Amino acid sequence: MAKNQYAVFGLGSFGAKLAVELGKAGNTVVIVDIDRQRVDDLREKVTEAIIADVSNEEVVRELNVAKFDAVILGMSSHFEDQVLALTLLKQEGARKVLAKANTAIQERILYRLGADEVIQPEQDVAERISRRLSMANITDLFEFKGSAFAEVSVPARMAGKSLRQLDLRNRCNVTVLLMHKPGCPTETILSPDTLLEKGDQLTVFGSRESILKLFKEN
Numbered sequence: 001m002a003k004n005q006y007a008v009f010g011l012g013s014f015g016a017k018l019a020v021e022l023g024k025a026g027n028t029v030v031i032v033d034i035d036r037q038r039v040d041d042l043r044e045k046v047t048e049a050i051i052a053d054v055s056n057e058e059v060v061r062e063l064n065v066a067k068f069d070a071v072i073l074g075m076s077s078h079f080e081d082q083v084l085a086l087t088l089l090k091q092e093g094a095r096k097v098l099a100k101a102n103t104a105i106q107e108r109i110l111y112r113l114g115a116d117e118v119i120q121p122e123q124d125v126a127e128r129i130s131r132r133l134s135m136a137n138i139t140d141l142f143e144f145k146g147s148a149f150a151e152v153s154v155p156a157r158m159a160g161k162s163l164r165q166l167d168l169r170n171r172c173n174v175t176v177l178l179m180h181k182p183g184c185p186t187e188t189i190l191s192p193d194t195l196l197e198k199g200d201q202l203t204v205f206g207s208r209e210s211i212l213k214l215f216k217e218n
Contacts, residue, residue: 003028004069009054009085011038014100014121015074020045032063055084066093073099073115079106083113090114137215139201141208148208149177152215154200164192172214174206 004027008019011033019042023029029046033039034053043049052059054075065071071094075082082099089097090113099115101107107118141150158166168174179194180201196202204211 005067006030007032007063007065007068007071009033009071009073010075010078010082010100011035011042012074012077014076014119015072016042018072018074023047030063030068032059053081055081055088057088060085060088060092065089066095068095070096070098070116073097076100076102076106083109086110086113086115138211141211143208147206148211150204150211150215152202152204152211154196154198154202155215156198158196159198160195162193162195166196168204168214172206172210174204174210174214176202176204178203 006019006022006027007030008015008022009032011019011031015031015033016038019029019031023046030048030050031039031042031046032050032052032054034051036051039049039051050063052063054060054063071089073082073085073089075085076099079102086097086099096116097114098117098119099110101110101118101120104120107120110118137153137155139151139153141148163176168176179196181197182199182201204215
């Protein structure tokens with residue numbers, strides 16, 4: 001399988017961590033930062049490491065950014081440079097640009113300038129923790145292209161019933177993908193006659209509203 005190609009511009013804590021994780025996952029990763037030490041610290045963990053100023057038009061042109069599946073901008077602490085880099089990336093035909101923002105105002109500006117996705121790591125983490133603490137049976141929920149994946153616990157009212165009896169896919173448009181019983185390995189759901197027990201962990205897919213309705217309460 002062909003590797004995806006990514007470029008990470010800006011090696012603060014977010015950009016550096018993301019670059020390393022993308023590399024671990026087997027992707028081709030090019031990192032670029034004006035700080036020599038930051039680049040040298042990651043040189044052995046990525047495909048290519050470049051010391052350069054990505055707010056410079058000539059630099060961005062020479063990087064041939066259109067070849068990357070995505071370019072990640074992690075320069076939110078230098079927002080003016082981030083704005084310039086985003087403008088140049090779009091000008092040079094970058095296919096997809098993800099940008100880190102520190103504030104809602106930065107997020108709005110980046111979207112207006114053409115960013116395909118804007119990430120606020122602290123905000124995203126806070127929202128996930130809030131959901132987890134506020135919803136008794138939902139330990140995590142990720143929205144994805146209008147739908148959601150969630151890790152949920154089986155509530156008491158579903159215990160002792162089979163997936164066939166519950167018929168979640170047809171009644172609620174929620175599909176159970178994986179099941180984990182305490183003390184056992186995670187397994188793919190193979191039989192609709194599998195009985196659920198209170199506290200079983202499920203990975204489900206469906207609309208956010210349907211998942212919340214099904215699993216928010218005991």
